[in-house]
Structures are given as C-alpha cells and as structure tokens.
Amino acid sequence: MARDGVERIINAMITVLYFARLREALGTGSETIKLPADVSNIDNLRAHLIARGGVWADELQKTAIRAAINQSMASGDSAIADGDEVAFFPPVTGG
Amino acid sequence: MARDGVERIINAMITVLYFARLREALGTGSETIKLPADVSNIDNLRAHLIARGGVWADELQKTAIRAAINQSMASGDSAIADGDEVAFFPPVTGG
Amino acid sequence: MTVRIQTADFDVSAEIAGLRRGNAKIGAVASFVGVVRDVNDGDPVAEMTLEHYPGMTEHSIEEIIAQARGRWQVIDALVVHRIGTLRPADQIVLVVVTSGHRGDAFAACEFIMDYLKTRAPFWKKESTAKGERWVDARASDDVAAERWRLKG
Amino acid sequence: MTVRIQTADFDVSAEIAGLRRGNAKIGAVASFVGVVRDVNDGDPVAEMTLEHYPGMTEHSIEEIIAQARGRWQVIDALVVHRIGTLRPADQIVLVVVTSGHRGDAFAACEFIMDYLKTRAPFWKKESTAKGERWVDARASDDVAAERWRLKG
Numbered sequence: 347m348a349r350d351g352v353e354r355i356i357n358a359m360i361t362v363l364y365f366a367r368l369r370e371a372l373g374t375g376s377e378t379i380k381l382p383a384d385v386s387n388i389d390n391l392r393a394h395l396i397a398r399g400g401v402w403a404d405e406l407q408k409t410a411i412r413a414a415i416n417q418s419m420a421s422g423d424s425a426i427a428d429g430d431e432v433a434f435f436p437p438v439t440g441g
Numbered sequence: 442m443a444r445d446g447v448e449r450i451i452n453a454m455i456t457v458l459y460f461a462r463l464r465e466a467l468g469t470g471s472e473t474i475k476l477p478a479d480v481s482n483i484d485n486l487r488a489h490l491i492a493r494g495g496v497w498a499d500e501l502q503k504t505a506i507r508a509a510i511n512q513s514m515a516s517g518d519s520a521i522a523d524g525d526e527v528a529f530f531p532p533v534t535g536g
Numbered sequence: 537m538t539v540r541i542q543t544a545d546f547d548v549s550a551e552i553a554g555l556r557r558g559n560a561k562i563g564a565v566a567s568f569v570g571v572v573r574d575v576n577d578g579d580p581v582a583e584m585t586l587e588h589y590p591g592m593t594e595h596s597i598e599e600i601i602a603q604a605r606g607r608w609q610v611i612d613a614l615v616v617h618r619i620g621t622l623r624p625a626d627q628i629v630l631v632v633v634t635s636g637h638r639g640d641a642f643a644a645c646e647f648i649m650d651y652l653k654t655r656a657p658f659w660k661k662e663s664t665a666k667g668e669r670w671v672d673a674r675a676s677d678d679v680a681a682e683r684w685r686l687k688g
Numbered sequence: 689m690t691v692r693i694q695t696a697d698f699d700v701s702a703e704i705a706g707l708r709r710g711n712a713k714i715g716a717v718a719s720f721v722g723v724v725r726d727v728n729d730g731d732p733v734a735e736m737t738l739e740h741y742p743g744m745t746e747h748s749i750e751e752i753i754a755q756a757r758g759r760w761q762v763i764d765a766l767v768v769h770r771i772g773t774l775r776p777a778d779q780i781v782l783v784v785v786t787s788g789h790r791g792d793a794f795a796a797c798e799f800i801m802d803y804l805k806t807r808a809p810f811w812k813k814e815s816t817a818k819g820e821r822w823v824d825a826r827a828s829d830d831v832a833a834e835r836w837r838l839k840g
Contacts, residue, residue, distance in 0.1 A: 366739050366811035367822040410825075417744035419807070433741060433809075437825030440738065440769060440810025441722050441781050441801065461587050461659035462670040505673075512592035514655070528589060528657075532673030535586065535617065535658025536570050536629045536649060549701040552721065560726035560776045567719040568790065569704065574712035624712045638720065638801060639832060646794045680791060 358428035362391075365435035371405045381428065388413045389422040391432060410437050453523035457486075460530035466500045476523065483508045484517040486527060505532050537605075537613055539597045541588060543620040546630050555614045555632050562611055562634045566641035568649050574624035576671070579664040584671075586619045586628070589657035593617070600651045604633070608640040613648065617658065647684050654681040689757075689765055691749045693740060695772040698782050707766045707784050714763055714786045718793035720801050726776035728823070731816040736823075738771045738780070741809035745769070752803045756785070760792040765800065769810065799836055806833040 358381035369375045385391050392413070396403045405411070413420045414433040426432060453476040464470045480486050487508070491498045500506075508515045509528040521527060538555070548567060556562055574581055601613045616630040631648050635641040660671040690707070700719060708714055726733055753765045763786040770780055783800050787793040812823040 363741070365741055365809065366813070369739075414741075414744060414809070417741070417747050419748075433744070435741070435809060436811065436822065438806065438809050439812045439823045439825050440740070440808050441805040458589070460589055460657065461661070509589070509592055509657070512589070512595050514596075528592070530589070530657060531659065531670070533654065533657050534660045534671045534673050535588070535656050536653040547701050548704060548719070549699050552700060556723070556777070562723050562777075563725040565719075565721040565723060567700070567717075567721070568794070569717040569719070570790070571708070571714050571717060573715040573788070625708070625714075636725070638722070638798075642720070642794065642798045642801075646790075649790060649794075 360391075360426060360429070361431045362395075363431065363433040363435075365433065367436050368405055368411065368434055371401055373401075381426065385426065387422065387426055388415070388420050388424050388432070391426060392422075392434070395434075406434065408436075411435070412437060455486075455521060455524070456526045457490075458526065458528040458530075460528065462531050463500055463506065463529055466496055468496075476521065480521065482517065482521055483510070483515050483519050483527070486521060487517075487529075490529075501529065503531075506530070507532060537598065537601050538615070539594050539601070540616045541590070541593055541619055542616065543618060545618070545627060546616045548630060548632075551614055551616060551630060552632055555612050555634055559611060559634070561636055564635045564638040564641040566633050566635075566638070566645035568629075568631045568645055569627055570629040570649075572622050572624050572626045572628055576662060579662075579666060581624060582663045582665075583621055583623045584660050584662045585621050586617075587659045587661070588617075588619050592657050596656045597652060600648055600655060603651070604644040604647050607647070608644040609635055609637065610640060610644045611635050613644065615648065615652065617652075617656070619658070650677070650680040650684060653677045689750065689753050690767070691746050691753070692768045693742070693745055693771055694768065695770060697770070697779060698768045700782060700784075703766055703768060703782060704784055707764050707786055711763060711786070713788055716787045716790040716793040718785050718787075718790070718797035720781075720783045720797055721779055722781040722801075724774050724776050724778045724780060728814060731814075731818060733776060734815045734817075735773055735775045736812050736814045737773050738769075739811045739813070740769075740771050744809050748808045749804060752800050752807060755803070756796040756799050759799070760796040761787055761789065762792060762796045763787050765796065767800065767804065769804075769808070771810070802829070802832040802836065805829040 360381050361378050363376045364372050385394050396406045415424055416431050455476050456473050458471045459467050480489050491501045511526050597615050611634040614632040631645050633641045633645040654677050749767050766784040768782040783797050785793045785797040806829050
C-alpha cells in the first residue's frame, strides 16, 4: 500500500494548458508534465515553469496571469494533484 | 377688440375625454362643453363635473383620477383655456 | 427614436436589426419584452384588452426616451406597444436601446420601461372566469419609477 | 438553463421563443446583445477572433447563471456566445432572462453579462491597420462585476 502510494506520487502527471496571448508567446497550447516533487500548488508550479527562463520567465512572471485547476478558477495556494488539468491565461475579455 | 375678447371667452369651448374604467362608468368617451365662467383650471373643471351628481360625483371624486391638458399630464392648478383638450383617466397600467 | 402603437405583433430580431442599421458604433443592445401572463392577482386570465390615449401615448413615450437620452449615452431607442385584445403568452411591449456600452444600454432600457409603466396612458382590462375587470395600478410600479429620481 | 458556444450567428427572436416555450408564467423577458464595434481604443477594427477554453467556458457560465438564480426570481436563462472570426456589426453574445417581473429579469440579465465579462474564459484578438493585438481586460469591467457584491 505505502509502496503503491509512493509509486503514484513519483509518476504523478498533470496537463498544463496556455491560452490567448500566453499561448502565442510560449509557442504552445498544452503540455503534459511530470509533477515535480516540490510542486503542490499553483504558486509552486508557476515558479517551476518560470525557472525554465526565457519567454517562460517573461510571461509567467506577469502579475495579471490567471490560473484554473480542472476548469475552475484557482488561486496561488490551490492544491494540484495527479491527473489535474491546470491552465494559465491572461485576464478574460469576452462578451 | 375688448368686445371680441369678451365674445371669445363667453363662447369658450373645450373637449373633455374620459378613458378606461372612467369612460365605461360615465358611459361616454368624450364631450364638447362650453367652458363655464368660473372654470379656469383642472380642479374647477372637476368640481363642475362632480356637481352633475350621480356617477359623475362617484367617479370624479376618486382621488386616484389623473388629468391631462392637450395630451400632457396636468395637476389640479393647471390652467384651462379655450380650445383645450382635457382628459380624465385612472392611473395607467400599460406595459 | 421610434415609437409605434399597433395591434399587430412584433418581431424582436427585425426591430433590433432596424434600429442598428448602418451604425457600427453600437456595441450594446439591451431589450425588454413584456408578455401577457396566464394568471394575475391569483386569477386565471383568458384574455386582456389594452386601451390607450392616441396622440398623448406617443408624446409621453417620446418624452420618456428624451429623458433617458439626457441621462445616459444612448445611440438610439425604440418602443413598440400593442393595443387591442391580447392572450396569455402574447407579446405586449418592446423596448430596445442601443449604446456604445452595456451599462448605458441596460440603465436606459430599464428606465424607459419603468417610466412607461407609470406615465404612458395605457389601460389593461382582463377577462377572467369572474368576468371583466380593469387592472389596478401597482404601487410597486410607482416605486420602480421613483427610484430613478435618487440616481444620476 | 441553456449555454451554447458556437461559431454560427444567432437569431434573438428564435432564441427568446425557445426559452419561453410552454411557460405562461413568464411576464418579462430581458435580453442583451453584444456587438462588434468598428473602433476600439481609437483604432479602426477590421475583424476580431475569439478564443475560449472549451469545457471551462460552459461550466463558468452555468455557475454565473446559478448565482443569478439564487439572487433573483429567474424562470430561465440562456447564454449564447460566439467564437472564431467576427467582423464589425456582428453579434458576439446573447443573454436572455425570463421572469415573472421585469425588475428580476433586468437585474439577472445585467448581472450575468457583467460576470461573464470578468469570469468566463474568452479572449479577443483584434486586427487593425497596425496589425493584430490581444484586447486588454478593462478595469471598468471589474468595477461593473464588483458592484454586485454590494447589493442583495
């Protein structure tokens, strides 16, 4: 049981989506990544992506960037778990 | 000139219109009447019509009755002149 | 500005298209449709008849629209009000306001409708199982119109 | 409740008729249509493209409508939002709310529209003579959504 639990966490995968200006700047709309051991919430994930440098640092450091987990708006301390769909995007401008 | 003025006042005529519940209760939608010498505003005209007694007294004594002069809402002291179109009606219920 | 009193029904899409025609500054269209309900004051309503004061009706609605234009950024406004005999689910009245922005369109549309209910000379007579009856004015309509005095 | 995201245009009359069908308790229908303007922030706009987040868009609008239902007497509500390429004068979004009374219909319709502008994941990209640009969120939209917190 404990062994299975460790196994699952080690292989935890999440999907990350990018929209609009962010999608264009990063050059990708989605990626599947292995959840790093030190990433448990939105703030951690954002820091992890910023650490890639270049446009990742430029774009994801912007304070206006919004995040969602499993299609619901999320805040910096919202928890991320195995299998989650996480999205980053600029403030919305519909209607 | 003065003679013409007197002539005009003596023969002053107005049209009076009644709408909705009031029209039905009074049994008429309009009448042309000679403006009595002592009638110079809505309150006077209303008193003059109430003096007819019967349904005229019953209906026109109701406080909710509204009045218009020449198709604009009027109050008790609004002046009435020769040739005017005066209307009495219940509070409006359109839309 | 367009004000029409008619017995015929109206088509909301066609009226909006007519009001918008040729004006590409319009960003917002707020509309209101009043509909005959099958129950009023607890009694089933079979049909109703709308009476109006020809001439004064049009003037009073034009005045209401002019007031709305003075308070909000209105590009154009339309009121169509039916008279005659109507049945449950029939459309009674249409108010459409076009504007650059939605806040102005919503406010002006609701203002016109609230004032129309208390100032435009229309009277409704309902047919119910108990017979015909003239609809009484509602205190809530006066309250709705009165609250606009507090703003702006 | 109906929420549709589509590239096709919509017909306001047909959408209202569909939402009203079979419900004779409806006395009031408030609608809003958002339209592409030919100028934004001072520049002529040739066309715009709307991007969205499939799935989350529908969920967030359903949540907005559920909130409106919790605050006002709403009989039913409809939101249709277009995506893809749109040109000036094209319809972008439709919100329709049916209710027994007009105050509820107006308030719920404006509330849904204000929250949709700040919460539903849509993004506009404009084509102007200066090239393409993503439209920035407006502080005025946040203010419009925020003011509903003070009421009710």
